[in-house]
Amino acid sequence: xxxxxxxxxxxxxxxxxxxxxxxxxxxxxxxxxxxxxxxxxxxxxxxxxxxxxxxxxxxxxxxxxxxxxxxxxxxxxxxxxxxxxxxxxxxxxxxxxxxxxxxxxxxxxxxxxxxxxxxxxxxxxxxxxxxxxxxxxxxxxxxxxxxxxxxxxxxxxxxxxxxxxxxxxxxxxxxxxxxxxxxxxxxxxxxxxxxxxxxxxxxxxxxxxxxxxxxxxxxxxxxxxxxxxxxxxxxxxxxxxxxxxxxxxxxxxxxxxxxxxxxxxxxxxxxxxxxxxxxxxxxxxxxxxxxxxxxxxxxxxxxxxxxxxxxxxxxxxxxxxxxxxxxxxxxxxxxx
Amino acid sequence: xxxxxxxxxxxxxxxxxxxxxxxxxxxxxxxxxxxxxxxxxxxxxxxxxxxxxxxxxxxxxxxxxxxxxxxxxxxxxxxxxxxxxxxxxxxxxxxxxxxxxxxxxxxxxxxxxxxxxxxxxxxxxxxxxxxxxxxxxxxxxxxxxxxxxxxxxxxxxxxxxxxxxxxxxxxxxxxxxxxxxxxxxxxxxxxxxxxxxxxxxxxxxxxxxxxxxxxxxxxxxxxxxxxxxxxxxxxxxxxxxxxxxxxxxxxxxxxxxxxxxxxxxxxxxxxxxxxxxxxxxxxxxxxxxxxxxxxxxxxxxxxxxxxxxxxxxxxxxxxxxxxxxxxxxxxxxxxxx
Amino acid sequence: xxxxxxxxxxxxxxxxxxxxxxxxxxxxxxxxxxxxxxxxxxxxxxxxxxxxxxxxxxxxxxxxxxxxxxxxxxxxxxxxxxxxxxxxxxxxxxxxxxxxxxxxxxxxxxxxxxxxxxxxxxxxxxxxxxxxxxxxxxxxxxxxxxxxxxxxxxxxxxxxxxxxxxxxxxxxxxxxxxxxxxxxxxxxxxxxxxxxxxxxxxxxxxxxxxxxxxxxxxxxxxxxxxxxxxxxxxxxxxxxxxxxxxxxxxxxxxxxxxxxxxxxxxxxxxxxxxxx
Numbered sequence: 001x002x003x004x005x006x007x008x009x010x011x012x013x014x015x016x017x018x019x020x021x022x023x024x025x026x027x028x029x030x031x032x033x034x035x036x037x038x039x040x041x042x043x044x045x046x047x048x049x050x051x052x053x054x055x056x057x058x059x060x061x062x063x064x065x066x067x068x069x070x071x072x073x074x075x076x077x078x079x080x081x082x083x084x085x086x087x088x089x090x091x092x093x094x095x096x097x098x099x100x101x102x103x104x105x106x107x108x109x110x111x112x113x114x115x116x117x118x119x120x121x122x123x124x125x126x127x128x129x130x131x132x133x134x135x136x137x138x139x140x141x142x143x144x145x146x147x148x149x150x151x152x153x154x155x156x157x158x159x160x161x162x163x164x165x166x167x168x169x170x171x172x173x174x175x176x177x178x179x180x181x182x183x184x185x186x187x188x189x190x191x192x193x194x195x196x197x198x199x200x201x202x203x204x205x206x207x208x209x210x211x212x213x214x215x216x217x218x219x220x221x222x223x224x225x226x227x228x229x230x231x232x233x234x235x236x237x238x239x240x241x242x243x244x245x246x247x248x249x250x251x252x253x254x255x256x257x258x259x260x261x262x263x264x265x266x267x268x269x270x271x272x273x274x275x276x277x278x279x280x281x282x283x284x285x286x287x288x289x290x291x292x293x294x295x296x297x298x299x300x301x302x303x304x305x306x307x308x309x310x311x312x313x314x315x316x317x318x319x320x321x322x323x324x325x326x327x328x329x330x331x332x333x334x335x336x
Numbered sequence: 337x338x339x340x341x342x343x344x345x346x347x348x349x350x351x352x353x354x355x356x357x358x359x360x361x362x363x364x365x366x367x368x369x370x371x372x373x374x375x376x377x378x379x380x381x382x383x384x385x386x387x388x389x390x391x392x393x394x395x396x397x398x399x400x401x402x403x404x405x406x407x408x409x410x411x412x413x414x415x416x417x418x419x420x421x422x423x424x425x426x427x428x429x430x431x432x433x434x435x436x437x438x439x440x441x442x443x444x445x446x447x448x449x450x451x452x453x454x455x456x457x458x459x460x461x462x463x464x465x466x467x468x469x470x471x472x473x474x475x476x477x478x479x480x481x482x483x484x485x486x487x488x489x490x491x492x493x494x495x496x497x498x499x500x501x502x503x504x505x506x507x508x509x510x511x512x513x514x515x516x517x518x519x520x521x522x523x524x525x526x527x528x529x530x531x532x533x534x535x536x537x538x539x540x541x542x543x544x545x546x547x548x549x550x551x552x553x554x555x556x557x558x559x560x561x562x563x564x565x566x567x568x569x570x571x572x573x574x575x576x577x578x579x580x581x582x583x584x585x586x587x588x589x590x591x592x593x594x595x596x597x598x599x600x601x602x603x604x605x606x607x608x609x610x611x612x613x614x615x616x617x618x619x620x621x622x623x624x625x626x627x628x629x630x631x632x633x634x635x636x637x638x639x640x641x642x643x644x645x646x647x648x649x650x651x652x653x654x655x656x657x658x659x660x661x662x663x664x665x666x667x668x669x670x671x672x673x
Numbered sequence: 674x675x676x677x678x679x680x681x682x683x684x685x686x687x688x689x690x691x692x693x694x695x696x697x698x699x700x701x702x703x704x705x706x707x708x709x710x711x712x713x714x715x716x717x718x719x720x721x722x723x724x725x726x727x728x729x730x731x732x733x734x735x736x737x738x739x740x741x742x743x744x745x746x747x748x749x750x751x752x753x754x755x756x757x758x759x760x761x762x763x764x765x766x767x768x769x770x771x772x773x774x775x776x777x778x779x780x781x782x783x784x785x786x787x788x789x790x791x792x793x794x795x796x797x798x799x800x801x802x803x804x805x806x807x808x809x810x811x812x813x814x815x816x817x818x819x820x821x822x823x824x825x826x827x828x829x830x831x832x833x834x835x836x837x838x839x840x841x842x843x844x845x846x847x848x849x850x851x852x853x854x855x856x857x858x859x860x861x862x863x864x865x866x867x868x869x870x871x872x873x874x875x876x877x878x879x880x881x882x883x884x885x886x887x888x889x890x891x892x893x894x895x896x897x898x899x900x901x902x903x904x905x906x907x908x909x910x911x912x913x914x915x916x917x918x919x920x921x922x923x924x925x926x927x928x929x930x931x932x933x934x935x936x937x938x939x940x941x942x943x944x945x946x947x948x949x
Contacts, residue, residue, distance in 0.1 A: 052848065052849070072845070073848055073850070073851040077849065078850075079845075083842050085846035087860075088865065089864040089865060090864075098850050098860070393770075396765035397769050400785070401781065403825065404825060408791065410799070412791070412795060412796065414802075415795055415796065418798060418799070476690050482683070484690075487690045488936075489933050490694035491693075491698070492933070492936060493697075493933075496883070497701065498900050498924060500901075500904045501924055508914060509917075515716040515718075520719060547700070551697075555939065556940055597944050608792045608793055608794070610886045610889070611885035614889060615906075615907040628794070629793070637801070649795045652792045652795060653792060655792075656791065656795075657790075
């Protein structure tokens with residue numbers, strides 16, 4: 001229960017080809033994150049799976065059955081929207097009960113399921129309130145509650161945390177991950193935030209301009225990005241990309257090295273540079289260094305590394321963690 | 337007057353380039369704030385907009401569109417037709433084609449120019465009073481005070497009074513030269529009471545109509561004023577702006593759009609002031625308080641000259657059309673925001 | 674955000690605002706007071722403000738002399754009738770425009786608005802003659818028809834602006850939750866649309882109640898609503914201030930109360946959503 005397969009799915013809005021053609025298999029129980037910059041088609045893809053948007057071509061197969069022409073309500077999926085989309089005129093209880101009521105479930109059973117869901121989500125005290133009387137995080141939990149009571153074959157999340165403040169976002173991220181551990185139901189989660197993708201996903205799908213750039217586990221994408229786009233998108237701070245003479249010397253058009261794979265010294269190293277900005281986060285220090293002959297490089301240093309603007313430092317990239325890309329932006333395998 | 341000219345869209349196709357440019361600059365002045373807001377409406381992309389729903393949508397819109405189309409075209413076409421006839425209700429069966437003689441008769445009639453002047457005087461006079469008064473009242477009502485809600489209710493009340501009631505109450509109980517309250521006030525200060533409707537009929541009507549519309553202007557200005565960000569006012573204060581510069585540089589520009597809306601909407605209604613004239617002066621003395629609407633009414637239903645009155649009606653339509661042109665553009669711009 | 678305001682300033686503002694507010698309201702207050710006076714007190718000089726002989730005589734008189742309640746019920750029938758019919762016609766089209774918009778939707782809305790700008794004298798003569806030949810002059814049905822048509826654009830516009838505010842995601846959520854179209858309409862859309870429909874209803878009843886061009890021109894006695902009835906006081910016989918006041922008070926009181934409830938909708942409705 002909960003496997004989804006997209007076969008040559010495409011979507012065209014008028015003239016614009018939002019999604020040219022996508023093939024993707026999502027296994028039962030997986031937590032899949034669609035990530036990409038805004039306008040990359042990730043939300044459209046989710047809405048195609050939900051059935052809120054008709055595909056222009058291809059097939060959507062849910063649990064082995066062709067669901068391409070099925071109405072959203074017939075697909076057995078539940079969705080959590082960015083704006084939460086709670087029914088403003090209904091109490092929290094009725095919001096959560098709504099899908100069950102639509103399914104014609106007997107009242108006692110609805111009550112039981114609603115109170116179970118409320119307990120899991122810490123909403124028991126708020127059941128009689130209206131959505132407008134709740135905080136952002138509580139509304140979010142109601143939206144999730146409304147999704148889980150139906151026991152859908154898969155959950156769809158459309159940027160569910162983007163309206164929350166930073167601290168709450170970290171909290172909800174954990175809660176959703178825990179929920180996935182408990183329920184073991186397929187979840188498809190759309191976000192533009194690579195941190196959310198990295199921390200939550202079993203499988204990340206990186207999308208760009210309607211195309212899949214790469215599919216893989218967070219560490220796979222981190223270790224071996226298939227191209228420049230993925231290399232630049234995954235990881236924080238971003239991977240340093242160096243082109244020019246240094247790259248050519250390595251038989252590549254572009255060289256990529258992550259800030260955490262550069263070692264730092266005040267006395268000697270491969271490159272000499274000047275610190276432009278030092279960001280002291282406590283646990284880490286990010287140095288923005290202008291390296292002679294290479295250009296600006298971001299370096300991650302130890303937590304309490306005492307340098308400041310204008311200091312001269314020496315940096316050495318870890319050659320074994322270097323990524324090489326050809327002139328088309330594709331990764332060159334390490335062996336070559 | 338082709339009926340399609342009532343259509344806002346076809347207006348835009350016929351205006352010369354320069355006018356279009358003026359208008360877009362005009363619009364830009366007032367709508368920049370709204371444009372900056374991101375649109376959260378993804379509705380057009382909904383699955384609802386399938387072929388099936390589109391035809392259902394057309395069916396749902398059909399009744400109102402067809403009714404309004406009929407309401408617009410049939411009377412207008414008939415009025416145009418009548419305007420070219422010699423047609424008097426007192427002489428039935430004598431209708432004949434009259435060419436433009438109704439128009440030339442109507443447009444050369446000195447009463448026509450008086451009526452046009454009176455129409456414009458009413459519009460301008462009422463606008464002046466209500467816009468200035470509305471801004472002042474809005475500023476006042478925006479101040480912290482006790483019983484704000486009640487004052488607001490008091491100020492808004494005249495808008496809900498039917499025109500015939502307000503006109504008669506003002507005419508008899510306030511402006512009557514013998515028994516009116518104004519006469520008593522004048523006498524108690526030792527002045528000769530004014531016979532309002534005999535000596536300043538048009539001004540009296542302007543006062544009555546302005547009283548009815550002041551609440552509308554106040555309410556809209558107040559709504560606009562209350563949407564002004566408090567922090568913007570505070571920023572201006574930090575920048576050293578006094579009360580007057582705050583008003584002229586921050587508050588007034590913010591209210592510009594509300595003022596435009598008030599001016600345009602009131603103009604539409606004020607061009608057609610009728611009941612207030614009918615129950616107070618009957619357009620008199622002579623034709624001193626006759627506006628275009630009343631003139632056409634008098635021509636048609638008092639002198640039974642259908643042809644002449646129709647020509648006058650068409651002139652009124654053209655006049656309103658010019659105003660409507662601007663209003664449609666303005667509100668249309670807002671719809672995009 | 675809470676700004677410092679001196680009590681003195683607040684008191685001064687309160688005084689100015691109350692004086693001006695009462696001045697604006699005074700004609701209505703004066704009408705109300707006069708309606709309880711005898712005709713002699715009504716024109717007494719100096720005017721009597723509160724200490725006069727209070728009487729309900731005028732209200733009796735107005736009813737018995739000219740059957741006030743006939744006109745009152747005409748007003749009720751005409752304003753409610755035209756508004757309800759208008760809503761029945763307008764709800765589907767506003768609905769379609771808000772939830773299944775096309776490129777033409779905006780043009781249609783603007784065109785509807787432009788019909789509202791046609792000055793009534795442009796249509797007065799043909800409508801009068803048509804009504805004459807169809808026997809609709811001085812009939813409630815005829816007036817309901819005309820008022821429905823003149824307020825239809827405002828009704829469509831108001832409903833449209835309300836419907837458009839219902840977020841599309843909520844309808845999608847209902848669809849995901851397994852609601853069929855009928856259930857979506859019954860459980861989600863209708864409850865969310867009702868406040869907007871109610872406001873539209875309210876404002877249009879007010880507008881129709883006070884309409885004074887078509888009512889004056891198309892009715893005389895049988896179907897005359899209060900606007901026309903009050904206008905008959907413009908050529909009075911004898912002393913009539915108190916009776917005029919009584920008739921006026923009854924004509925404006927219900928709508929004044931409705932109006933006070935609809936302040937916010939008024940702005941939105943009459944500016945076609947341009948100011949909210």
